[in-house]
Amino acid sequence: MQEQNAFFGGTEDYIASEELQNSVNVAVSLGRPLLIKGEPGTGKTMLARSIADGLGKELLIWNIKSTTKAKDGLYIYDTVQRLYDSQFGDHDVSDIRHYIKMGKIGEAFLSEKRVVLLIDEIDKADIEFPNDLLWELDIMTFDITETGETVKAKHRPIVIITSNAEKELPDAFLRRCIFHYIAFPDAAMMQRIVRVHHPDLQQKLLEEAMAAFYWIRGIAGLQKKPSTSELLDWVQALVVGGISPEKIGKELPFLGVLIKKDQDFNALLQRLQHPDAPKRTTGPGILRNW
Amino acid sequence: MFINFFYMLKAHGVPVSITEWMMLMEALGRGMALSSLSAFYHLARAVLVKSETYYDRYDLAFAGYFKGIETPLELTEKVLQWLEKALPPRLISLAERKQFENWDLEELRRQLERRLREQQGEHHGGEKWIGTGGTSPFGHSGYHPAGVRIGGEAVNKSAVKVAAERNFRGFRTDETIGVRQFELALRRLRQLSSKVEGPKEELDLDETIQETADRGGLLHLAWARSRKNTVKVVLIMDSGGSMVPHLRICSRLFTAIHRSSHFKDLRFLYFHNCIYQHIYLDAACRIDSALRTEDFLRMLGPDYKAIFLGDASMAPSELIMPGGSIDWYYNNEEPGINWLRRIAGHFSHAVWLNPLPAAYWDRTEGTFTINMIREVFPMFELTVEGLEKAAKKLQVRK
Numbered sequence: 171m172q173e174q175n176a177f178f179g180g181t182e183d184y185i186a187s188e189e190l191q192n193s194v195n196v197a198v199s200l201g202r203p204l205l206i207k208g209e210p211g212t213g214k215t216m217l218a219r220s221i222a223d224g225l226g227k228e229l230l231i232w233n234i235k236s237t238t239k240a241k242d243g244l245y246i247y248d249t250v251q252r253l254y255d256s257q258f259g260d261h262d263v264s265d266i267r268h269y270i271k272m273g274k275i276g277e278a279f280l281s282e283k284r285v286v287l288l289i290d291e292i293d294k295a296d297i298e299f300p301n302d303l304l305w306e307l308d309i310m311t312f313d314i315t316e317t318g319e320t321v322k323a324k325h326r327p328i329v330i331i332t333s334n335a336e337k338e339l340p341d342a343f344l345r346r347c348i349f350h351y352i353a354f355p356d357a358a359m360m361q362r363i364v365r366v367h368h369p370d371l372q373q374k375l376l377e378e379a380m381a382a383f384y385w386i387r388g389i390a391g392l393q394k395k396p397s398t399s400e401l402l403d404w405v406q407a408l409v410v411g412g413i414s415p416e417k418i419g420k421e422l423p424f425l426g427v428l429i430k431k432d433q434d435f436n437a438l439l440q441r442l443q444h445p446d447a448p449k450r451t452t453g454p455g456i457l458r459n460w
Numbered sequence: 461m462f463i464n465f466f467y468m469l470k471a472h473g474v475p476v477s478i479t480e481w482m483m484l485m486e487a488l489g490r491g492m493a494l495s496s497l498s499a500f501y502h503l504a505r506a507v508l509v510k511s512e513t514y515y516d517r518y519d520l521a522f523a524g525y526f527k528g529i530e531t532p533l534e535l536t537e538k539v540l541q542w543l544e545k546a547l548p549p550r551l552i553s554l555a556e557r558k559q560f561e562n563w564d565l566e567e568l569r570r571q572l573e574r575r576l577r578e579q580q581g582e583h584h585g586g587e588k589w590i591g592t593g594g595t596s597p598f599g600h601s602g603y604h605p606a607g608v609r610i611g612g613e614a615v616n617k618s619a620v621k622v623a624a625e626r627n628f629r630g631f632r633t634d635e636t637i638g639v640r641q642f643e644l645a646l647r648r649l650r651q652l653s654s655k656v657e658g659p660k661e662e663l664d665l666d667e668t669i670q671e672t673a674d675r676g677g678l679l680h681l682a683w684a685r686s687r688k689n690t691v692k693v694v695l696i697m698d699s700g701g702s703m704v705p706h707l708r709i710c711s712r713l714f715t716a717i718h719r720s721s722h723f724k725d726l727r728f729l730y731f732h733n734c735i736y737q738h739i740y741l742d743a744a745c746r747i748d749s750a751l752r753t754e755d756f757l758r759m760l761g762p763d764y765k766a767i768f769l770g771d772a773s774m775a776p777s778e779l780i781m782p783g784g785s786i787d788w789y790y791n792n793e794e795p796g797i798n799w800l801r802r803i804a805g806h807f808s809h810a811v812w813l814n815p816l817p818a819a820y821w822d823r824t825e826g827t828f829t830i831n832m833i834r835e836v837f838p839m840f841e842l843t844v845e846g847l848e849k850a851a852k853k854l855q856v857r858k
Contacts, residue, residue: 189502192499192502192503192506193502193506195492196487196492196503196506196507197506199487199490199492200483200486200487202483205510207511207512250663250681253679254679256679257678257679339510341475341510344510344511345477345479345480345510346479347510348506348507349506349507349509349510349511350506351512351515
């Protein structure tokens with residue numbers, strides 16, 4: 171753990187706000203898991219990759235599903251395989267270790283170097299799931315009961331946990347985490363983000379697209395507001411489609427990339443029909459204020 | 461160090477624990493706040509606050525501790541709520557503009573204070589009250605040359621200012637928010653048991669051993685079904701005129717419940733202001749979609765969890781008089797309150813959700829009937845917090 175002073179400052183392809191960088195560094199330095207929450211499409215999963223790249227570490231990803239159990243992350247004892255093997259006698263069944271496979275946490279503990287471990291979408295799993303991991307993430311060891319071995323982390327991994335807030339996480343778990351909520355990026359930040367993905371974009375086109383984007387987000391009562399990743403897709407579509415900047419505000423081409431729900435589509439159309447709705451009046455103002 | 465800040469946070473309702481406080485001290489000990497207040501603001505928030513729903517309270521506590529900003533919280537919050545449902549911006553002709561030419565800032569301030577005291581609710585499109593799209597000097601999207609804009613934007617500067625901006629007000633759980641949050645609250649409503657349907661995907665150990673032994677040691681795997689939710693829900697909604705202002709929030713709840721595929725059975729029924737001998741299958745409450753309330757109670761067993769949704773506000777006669785129904789063609793021999801008591805007695809779990817904020821229950825026109833109905837059903841306001849409480853209530857027998 172001598173590398174504690176390694177400092178995360180964002181990477182070329184991922185723009186992290188200063189707040190976020192601070193949170194990452196606090197978590198790394200205190201050796202606590204970093205819990206990341208935020209609207210879908212704000213780059214929670216991307217962050218872990220960026221931290222790994224930025225600090226020059228290997229990234230291990232543990233994708234959580236509704237059926238995932240905490241123990242799966244530590245190790246899996248393949249009893250069914252062992253039973254089958256015992257039936258036919260073609261493997262050495264007496265050695266349980268052949269049937270123990272490390273999970274992602276186990277891998278991270280056994281790694282020769284300090285790694286970044288991403289536990290992605292922890293809220294997908296059962297409500298009790300995070301509690302079952304408390305002990306292991308706290309003291310960084312676990313026992314394999316079948317063999318009586320103890321696995322101890324060679325280097326404390328940097329643990330990043332993302333959550334979409336589908337379920338509430340238990341308090342005991344939260345107390346041990348550093349928490350960061352990724353707020354929706356403001357216009358200046360968003361410009362930088364888009365620039366990273368589309369470096370050669372015309373400034374005019376970018377401005378028009380952003381104005382339209384924030385105007386759409388500002389419509390009250392949208393069921394699903396378009397997010398960063400949708401804006402990036404939209405800009406891509408505009409570039410590929412060869413749309414001229416003047417048309418963007420007036421016609422909102424490829425709207426389906428931004429708006430995914432019928433009701434939202436209707437709400438938007440209603441707004442457009444209103445005589446002085448679009449961004450001619452509100453656009454620049456929105457850009458300044460955001 | 462800063463120990464009073466800890467208590468300040470607690471006082472503002474941020475759940476901070478000693479563990480987290482010690483963690484903050486450790487971080488400070490390592491110089492991670494970089495001796496700057498804004499770094500401290502972010503550091504302390506990352507370590508102490510574990511949900512964006514508390515960011516707002518944290519901001520208030522921070523602003524209070526480090527600067528002593530006094531916010532007339534309740535007042536401004538209410539005003540912002542009025543302004544949420546905006547009218548389109550209003551265009552003003554030159555002639556109309558004339559009448560606004562004389563104004564004086566001091567006078568305007570005094571007026572705003574007075575109006576904050578007097579105004580009872582939302583208002584849109586007029587010329588006096590705080591609202592949107594009108595020509596009152598207070599509100600937004602309206603026209604007044606010297607108007608006070610309420611609900612504007614601020615500029616990012618010092619930490620205390622950031623805190624005072626309260627950017628996270630929208631995340632408070634006592635606000636009424638989206639469908640998704642309602643769905644989350646509804647997930648509490650579950651009762652796992654029984655193995656009736658669904659694919660068999662769990663290894664049934666006992667059965668495996670039994671079968672394998674039966675075959676003389678030849679391995680045979682037996683699988684079982686996983687546990688399923690057995691909760692049955694009936695949502696009974698008021699579709700009367702006084703519910704129109706609450707349509708949006710109610711439709712969100714409706715969507716959330718509808719989407720919650722985890723219920724074993726889900727029914728929707730409607731009534732107009734109060735329930736009498738009929739209950740309706742569609743929101744129009746026409747007699748051809750009516751169901752006799754007695755039949756309805758017979759159809760749905762007491763194990764259904766009943767959620768009533770209504771403002772419980774009506775003329776007292778509608779609740780306590782025979783023949784008091786609001787619909788002139790409808791004659792009820794028994795007063796509504798009797799029917800409500802009967803229904804409440806039938807279901808072992810029932811709650812009433814009211815879209816009116818709880819703070820108003822004691823001082824609206826409907827106070828009398830609200831209080832009467834509260835004696836029959838446990839009543840909660842229709843917010844995320846209220847729904848969570850209601851879901852908890854539905855888990856235990858009354």
